[in-house]
Amino acid sequence: MGIQDIIEGKRQxxxxxxxxxxxxxDYRIVYQEMQRYLFKVGPVDLIDGDLLPGIVDFFAGGAASGKGVLELIGSDVAAFCDDLIKDSRTYAEVYQASIGEPGKP
Structure with missing residues (x-):
């Protein structure tokens, strides 16, 4: 990763x-909670992927249509996040695999 990549990443x-x-x-508060949750348990490619920008797009559309954020995602934010990442490899899975392998302490 070169300096230009770092600069571009910061700009994005x-x-x-x-x-x-x-x-x-209300959307901003829920987004920040989702982001915090996803950074803890989320997919390995969270930063480089389209998940976070996709959530912002989804929320912007909901706000433009006049819906409340909980109308869009439901009352269980963690369950909504889990559903978003259900097919993604998470850091928790990587960790479990590393401690479950034979020969590893």
Whole structure:
């Protein structure tokens, strides 16, 4: 990864954060909780993937249509997140595989 890649990555992340800040307060709060949850248990490719920008797109569409955030995702935010990443390899799975392999301490 070169310096240009790092600079581009920071630019993209700042643009993403600006989009999150533009969401209505209730959407922003739920997004931040989802992001926190996904960073703890989420997929290995979370940062490089389209999941977080996709959530912002989904929320922006819901806000534009006048729906409340819980109307879109339901009352169980963690279950919604788990459903989003159900087919993705998570850090928890990587860890479990590393401690479950023979010959590993």
């Amino acid at each position: 992340w700042r643009a993403h954060v600006a989009r999150v800040k533009a969401l209505p307060p």
